[in-house]
Amino acid sequence: MLGFLIENNVVCHAVEAMVFASIACSILGVIISRMNLSSIGFTMSHAAFAGAAIGMFLDIRAQMAAIFFSLGVAALIGPISDKAKMAADATLGVLFAMSMAVAIFLISYLQCMGRGLTAGNLLFGNVVSLYREEIYALAAVSALTIIFVLVFFKEISSIMFNMKIADAI
Amino acid sequence: MGVIELDEIYTAYEGGDKPVIKGLSLSVNPGEYVVIGGPNSAGKTTLLESINGLIKITHGSATVCGLDLLRSGNEVRRKVGYVVQNFYFDPFTPFTVEQVVMMGRYGRLGLLKRPSESDFKAAQKAMQLVGIEDLAEKTIGTLSGGQQQKTMIAHNIAKEPEVMMLDEPFSNLDFHAREYLQGIFKQIVRSRIPILMVSHAFDGLPNTRIHLVVMNKGLITYDNECDAEEVEPIIRKECAVD
Numbered sequence: 001m002l003g004f005l006i007e008n009n010v011v012c013h014a015v016e017a018m019v020f021a022s023i024a025c026s027i028l029g030v031i032i033s034r035m036n037l038s039s040i041g042f043t044m045s046h047a048a049f050a051g052a053a054i055g056m057f058l059d060i061r062a063q064m065a066a067i068f069f070s071l072g073v074a075a076l077i078g079p080i081s082d083k084a085k086m087a088a089d090a091t092l093g094v095l096f097a098m099s100m101a102v103a104i105f106l107i108s109y110l111q112c113m114g115r116g117l118t119a120g121n122l123l124f125g126n127v128v129s130l131y132r133e134e135i136y137a138l139a140a141v142s143a144l145t146i147i148f149v150l151v152f153f154k155e156i157s158s159i160m161f162n163m164k165i166a167d168a169i
Numbered sequence: 170m171g172v173i174e175l176d177e178i179y180t181a182y183e184g185g186d187k188p189v190i191k192g193l194s195l196s197v198n199p200g201e202y203v204v205i206g207g208p209n210s211a212g213k214t215t216l217l218e219s220i221n222g223l224i225k226i227t228h229g230s231a232t233v234c235g236l237d238l239l240r241s242g243n244e245v246r247r248k249v250g251y252v253v254q255n256f257y258f259d260p261f262t263p264f265t266v267e268q269v270v271m272m273g274r275y276g277r278l279g280l281l282k283r284p285s286e287s288d289f290k291a292a293q294k295a296m297q298l299v300g301i302e303d304l305a306e307k308t309i310g311t312l313s314g315g316q317q318q319k320t321m322i323a324h325n326i327a328k329e330p331e332v333m334m335l336d337e338p339f340s341n342l343d344f345h346a347r348e349y350l351q352g353i354f355k356q357i358v359r360s361r362i363p364i365l366m367v368s369h370a371f372d373g374l375p376n377t378r379i380h381l382v383v384m385n386k387g388l389i390t391y392d393n394e395c396d397a398e399e400v401e402p403i404i405r406k407e408c409a410v411d
Binding site: 034151152154155157158161162164165166167168169 | 221223246247251253256258262263264268269272273275276278280281283284321324328
C-alpha cells in the first residue's frame with residue numbers, strides 16, 4: 001500500500017502495520033481513558049500473551065489461541081466486577097495477574113522442554129516480520145473500529161459521559 | 170389505573186443478601202406531585218431506581234406508563250426522566266452542556282438514528298426553560314454544582330418524559346434557583362406528568378395537594394395526600410424526629 005513511498009519491503013510492511021495499529025489504538029484509547037479503564041490495555045495484551053502461550057503448549061495456532069483467550073478474558077471483566085462488586089480496574093488487575101501467571105508458567109515449561117521460545121518474542125512479536133495478510137487483518141480491524149464508533153457514536157458518548165446516566169436514558 | 174402501579178415489590182442489589190425494599194405497594198396517578206421522604210437509608214433512591222428498572226425487582230409486579238416493568242425495562246427508561254442524586258463530572262470531561270442536554274433525547278431516538286431538527290429544538294427549549302442557554306458551549310466539568318444540576322434537569326426535560334423522577338434535585342441550588350425550578354416542576358405537573366421527588370428540603374413546594382410517601386427501612390409508613398405545609402411535620406412525626 002505504501003510501496004510507492006518506501007522502497008524497502010520490510011520497512012514498508014512495518015510502517016503500514018504501525019499506521020493501521022495507531023488508527024485503531026488512538027480511537028479506542030480515547031474511549032478507554034474516558035471510561036477510566038486504562039488498565040485494559042496491558043491486561044488485554046497479557047491475555048493475548050497467555051493465549052499465545054496456551055496455543056504453543058497445545059500445538060495449535062498461537063494467533064487464534066491469543067484471540068480467543070483475549071475475548072474470553074474481555075467477556076469476564078463485566079460479570080466479575082458485578083458479582084464481586086469490584087471496580088473494573090481492580091478486576092482488570094486480577095485478570096492481568098492471572099494471565100501473566102499462565103503465560104510465564106507455560107513459557108518456562110516449554111523452554112524446559114527445549115522449545116526455542118522467549119517471552120519477549122511472544123509478547124511483542126516482531127514488527128519487521130509481518131506477512132501481507134497480517135497487514136490486511138490490521139487494516140480490517142482499523143476499519144471495523146471506525147465503523148463501530150461511527151455507528152454507535154451516541155451510545156458510546158453517553159457511556160463515556162456517565163455510565164449511570166447512560167443506563168437511565 | 171395509575172401511571173405507576175407497584176404491587177408488593179421486593180428489590181435487592183446484585184449480590185445483596187437482603188432485600189432493600191420489602192413488599193412495597195404504591196400507585197401514582199397522572200399529574201400528581203409525589204414527595205418521598207424519610208431517614209437516610211430508608212430505600213428512597215432504591216425505590217426510584219426500581220421504578221425505572223435500574224434495580225431489578227425480585228418479587229411482585231410493577232407497571233410503569235402501561236408497560237410491565239419486569240419485561241420492558243428499557244422501554245420504561247425511555248419514558249421516565251431521572252435526575253440522579255450524586256454525580257461528579259471531572260473538569261476535563263469534553264462534553265458541553267448542549268451535548269449533555271441532547272443526550273436526554275438518545276433513548277427516544279433509539280439505535281442507529283441521528284438527532285433531527287426536532288431533537289435539537291427540544292434540547293434548546295429545555296435549556297431555555299431551565300435558564301442555561303448561555304452555558305450551552307461550556308464543558309459541563311467546568312460548571313458549578315448548581316449549574317451542573319440544572320443541566321441534568323434540562324437533560325431530563327429534553328427527554329419529554331411521561332414520569333419525572335428527581336433525587337434530591339435541590340441539593341446544590343440556592344433559594345432563587347430552587348424557587349425557579351419549583352415553578353418549572355409545577356408546569357410539568359399541570360401538563361399531567363407526575364413528579365416523584367426525593368428530598369430533605371421542603372421549602373417552596375407547590376400550593377397544590379401533595380402525595381406524600383414516607384419510607385423507613387424499605388417500607389412505606391405513610392402514603393396519603395396532604396398540603397405543602399404539612400409535609401415536613403408529617404415526615405418528622407413518622408420518623409420520630411422532634
